[in-house]
Amino acid sequence: MLMAEVFSVDNIKKYYFKKTVLLEANIEDLFRFHLDTNNVKKVNPFYINIKSLKISDNPLKKDSEINIVISVLGFEVNWELYVEECIHNKLILDTQRKGMFKYWKHYHLFEQKGTMVLMTDRIEFLPYGGAIFYPFFYFQLYLMFSDRHKKMKRIFNKK
Numbered sequence: 046m047l048m049a050e051v052f053s054v055d056n057i058k059k060y061y062f063k064k065t066v067l068l069e070a071n072i073e074d075l076f077r078f079h080l081d082t083n084n085v086k087k088v089n090p091f092y093i094n095i096k097s098l099k100i101s102d103n104p105l106k107k108d109s110e111i112n113i114v115i116s117v118l119g120f121e122v123n124w125e126l127y128v129e130e131c132i133h134n135k136l137i138l139d140t141q142r143k144g145m146f147k148y149w150k151h152y153h154l155f156e157q158k159g160t161m162v163l164m165t166d167r168i169e170f171l172p173y174g175g176a177i178f179y180p181f182f183y184f185q186l187y188l189m190f191s192d193r194h195k196k197m198k199r200i201f202n203k204k
Contacts, residue, residue, distance in 0.1 A: 059148055060179055062168040062186045066194035072162045076134045076155055078200070080104035082111075086119040087200070090192040092109075094119055105122065107131045117185075146169040146182075164197065166190050 056186040064187055068075060068083055076169035089095060095142035105111075109128040114121060124144035132138050148171040156163045168186060172178040 051191065058140065058168050058175075059089070059171045060183065062170065062183060062190075063165065064190040065163055065165045066197060067158065067165075067203045068162050068164055068197060069160070070162045072134050072155055072157050075162050075164065075201065077104070079137055079153055080106075080131075088196045090189050093189070105131065105137065112147045144198070145173070147173055147175075164194075 064181070082098070082103045083106060085093060085098060094116040095113060096116055097112070100109065100114040101111075101140040102109040102199065104110045105128055107128055107130060109131075110148075111124075111126040111128070113124045113126070115124060116122075122145050125142040126139045126144075126149075129140045129150075136155070137153040139151045139153075148169065152162045152165070152167040154163075154167060169202045173179050
């Protein structure tokens, strides 16, 4: 059973998802990989069909805008994201402006651990429909980031 980690922002309850992966990578190369918008499709799960991808900047930077039209389970969704913060080799924070969630913040965190890099995807979200749809979206996030992290290991762990 999935357990909700709940927190409040502006007196609105939101959910929290976190997944980490340890990569045999140079932090500079890993961070640059995430800034390069051409790499989105390389780590995208096969079951999420990207129909359109428009990004204001390549490489991404603070204030970049991302517009993705995706098809998931037969539903087409227009997702508008904004890069709220970009701190070199540390953080890329994207926030949803329009899309499938009432609230969405995705923190891409990078931390040097000796010769390895700990990459963390931390998401604060609130699905439309609230708690009743939480298990579905949590499970989808788990599947998506498990797949992405496996792909990142294949790209960066070449030993």
